[in-house]
Amino acid sequence: MNYTHAFEQIIEQQLARIEKIKKSSEPVDYGKLEKIVIGIIGGDGIGPVITEQAGRVLKEILSEEVSAGKVEFRRIDGCTIENRAASGKAIPDDVLEEIKKCNVLLKGPTTTPRKGDKWANVESANVAMRKELDLFANVRPVKVPELGIDWTFFRENTECLYAMGSQGINVTDDLAVDFRIITTPGTERIARLAYEYAKKNGKKRVTIVTKANVVKATDGKFLDICKAVAAEYPEIETDDWYIDIMTAKLLDEKRRKQFEVMILPNLYGDILTDEAAELQGGVGTAGSANLGTRYAMFEAIHGSAPRMVEEGRAAYADPSSVIRAGAMLLSHIGYQSYADKLFDAIEQCTMKDGKHVITGRPDGATGAELADSILEKVRG
Ligand code: IPM
Numbered sequence: 001m002n003y004t005h006a007f008e009q010i011i012e013q014q015l016a017r018i019e020k021i022k023k024s025s026e027p028v029d030y031g032k033l034e035k036i037v038i039g040i041i042g043g044d045g046i047g048p049v050i051t052e053q054a055g056r057v058l059k060e061i062l063s064e065e066v067s068a069g070k071v072e073f074r075r076i077d078g079c080t081i082e083n084r085a086a087s088g089k090a091i092p093d094d095v096l097e098e099i100k101k102c103n104v105l106l107k108g109p110t111t112t113p114r115k116g117d118k119w120a121n122v123e124s125a126n127v128a129m130r131k132e133l134d135l136f137a138n139v140r141p142v143k144v145p146e147l148g149i150d151w152t153f154f155r156e157n158t159e160c161l162y163a164m165g166s167q168g169i170n171v172t173d174d175l176a177v178d179f180r181i182i183t184t185p186g187t188e189r190i191a192r193l194a195y196e197y198a199k200k201n202g203k204k205r206v207t208i209v210t211k212a213n214v215v216k217a218t219d220g221k222f223l224d225i226c227k228a229v230a231a232e233y234p235e236i237e238t239d240d241w242y243i244d245i246m247t248a249k250l251l252d253e254k255r256r257k258q259f260e261v262m263i264l265p266n267l268y269g270d271i272l273t274d275e276a277a278e279l280q281g282g283v284g285t286a287g288s289a290n291l292g293t294r295y296a297m298f299e300a301i302h303g304s305a306p307r308m309v310e311e312g313r314a315a316y317a318d319p320s321s322v323i324r325a326g327a328m329l330l331s332h333i334g335y336q337s338y339a340d341k342l343f344d345a346i347e348q349c350t351m352k353d354g355k356h357v358i359t360g361r362p363d364g365a366t367g368a369e370l371a372d373s374i375l376e377k378v379r380g
Pocket residue numbers: 112124126127270301302303
């Protein structure tokens with residue numbers, strides 16, 4: 001292999017991507033669309049089971065809009081690990097085509113093959129979808145009112161180690177190299193979204209998280225660009241932390257209440273949001289929005305839990321993550337009052353002393369039971 005050439009190709013690819021970002025369109029105004037098409041992708045493992053519950057909840061909430069032809073639901077099959085491995089593609093072409101015909105998507109977890117397991121080592125469907133649809137912002141809210149926690153993470157979703165995660169080079173048996181990408185427009189757009197969110201929602205503080213003391217070029221750029229955007233929002237306090245101490249401070253009961261909005265490069269955001277979700281009751285409770293200007297995709301932040309399916313426990317999997325993602329979807333497409341109602345119902349139904357406590361096992365409630373009780377609350 002000619003490594004200089006491989007490196008040249010990577011640089012060209014990324015420079016072209018930067019030009020594309022610069023030319024991105026304005027965000028879709030859903031109010032102006034004749035019809036909003038919502039695609040539902042089941043995914044793998046427990047995915048189809050929990051996504052079915054979330055789909056059922058959304059369909060009931062939007063039933064009038066569906067009857068009026070303002071909203072259409074489409075089921076998108078085929079984004080399974082079996083199909084992906086067979087086609088050797090992160091997302092099979094026909095599935096991607098269907099996805100691109102939708103405006104927004106609700107997606108169940110999809111299995112990401114690991115080096116050495118039984119599946120062909122295709123790229124993660126999540127990562128591919130984020131890149132394909134240019135879903136640059138991964139917005140992950142975590143709330144634990146009784147602990148005074150109300151955080152919103154803005155995780156950059158297309159760059160960092162994820163941009164070229166499948167294109168690293170094994171130079172020799174002894175040397176492997178991966179590439180970490182941070183771009184100016186890529187950082188600017190996530191920072192701006194975070195500050196705009198803070199401004200609109202009365203948040204007083206935005207925290208930038210990097211490891212710029214060590215990773216000087218890429219994290220240095222991320223920090224500089226975020227600070228330049230911060231300067232346009234003098235009414236909002238900005239601070240910056242390194243990812244290691246930030247990870248510790250999320251566990252510091254006094255300090256953590258002060259954090260509100262966080263901006264992070266992709267990988268740090270991946271890790272820190274799992275830690276944060278654990279404080280909320282586990283990754284099974286957290287939903288997330290993947291936002292671009294043309295498309296948006298809403299999903300759980302956890303994996304497909306194949307072991308639960310193998311052990312016959314899929315019906316007991318917690319659907320609250322995808323139902324929360326569904327509430328975020330409602331809010332994103334302009335149905336804020338439905339979203340508020342649904343968030344409220346989820347919060348009430350998932351309280352530890354609630355009627356339907358999910359344990360992931362037959363001693364707990366099924367996902368369908370939880371969805372039923374959420375719908376009951378929504379109906380009022
Ligand atoms: C997430 C997941 C994905 C990621 C995996 C499944 C590729 O952990 O959405 O946080 O790393 O982004």
